[in-house]
Amino acid sequence: MKKYLSKSSMFFLTLLFFASLTSSFIIILILINKNIIIDSSNFDLVQLLIRSSFTLIGASISAGIALILFSMQKHREEDAKERVQLLHVQKIKEEYTKNIEVANKLFDAMNPFESKAFAERLIGEDVKIKELILIYYTQLDFSLYESLVKDLEYNPELTELVTVISRLILIDKYLNVLLNNISDPKPMETLLDLIKRELSFIRELS
Known part of the structure; x- marks a missing residue:
């Protein structure tokens, strides 16, 4: 058995990472909207969503690319070995x-x-x-x-x-x-x- 994850496994983990991140973001927005975390009367949820989305998407893409590059490097090392x-x-x-x-x-x-x-x-x-x-x-x-x-x-x-x-x-x-x-x-x-x-x-x- 290989020590490092296969390409299909890395794809699944990456997809799971994005799905989890998106789900967490949606839950937070719902909680904000229900005044559980922050009183929504003080915030424009649409603006909050737009502003946060760019940061969230950028961070997610960077993390995903880093994860993929790390996996590719490990596979190259394993192949060479x-x-x-x-x-x-x-x-x-x-x-x-x-x-x-x-x-x-x-x-x-x-x-x-x-x-x-x-x-x-x-x-x-x-x-x-x-x-x-x-x-x-x-x-x-x-x-x-x-x-x-x-x-x-x-x-x-x-x-x-x-x-x-x-x-x-x-x-x-x-x-x-x-x-x-x-x-x-x-x-x-x-x-x-x-x-x-x-x-x-x-x-x-x-």
């Missing part, structure tokens, strides 16, 4: 698509190997395997998502991607640990199983 939001979502989707491609390539590279054999090759200083993992690790990029997502309002389309993005970020962390912090075959095998499971999950979702 929505355009920025859509642009940010589009950038995140483009980054997401690239990361999905990297994840699928990594899955294709790892899937033919058993985790135990893969771990043994990594520990055995297999340069090609390490370079392969390093290439895919460096290609994963979440800079746009991390910098823009905090400024985005609720977006159903983006919400559907967040689950996959969170899994991609988890894989990125696993790869970092795999490359830099593990030298024991068993923990490495376990971590490789986790990476392959997440990659498989991502492939199914995407």
Whole structure:
């Protein structure tokens, strides 16, 4: 739901404002005419009506124009904000698509190997395997998502991607640990199983 009033709502409020103002003026004149507020014998009601009408109409028009201009400005600000939001979502989707491609390539590279054999090759200083993992690790990029997502309002389309993005970020962390912090075959095998499971999950979702 929009934070600001729609054009139809503003038109209705403006009409209501003028109607209320006119009704109040008529009631006051009736009260004056009935000597409830002021003794009408001391006033020419016709002259009072004419003189007051110009002031009342001028004030009403000014207030109405100010209200309309304020509404238009708010709508322009809201439209500009929505355009920025859509642009940010589009950038995140483009980054997401690239990361999905990297994840699928990594899955294709790892899937033919058993985790135990893969771990043994990594520990055995297999340069090609390490370079392969390093290439895919460096290609994963979440800079746009991390910098823009905090400024985005609720977006159903983006919400559907967040689950996959969170899994991609988890894989990125696993790869970092795999490359830099593990030298024991068993923990490495376990971590490789986790990476392959997440990659498989991502492939199914995407």
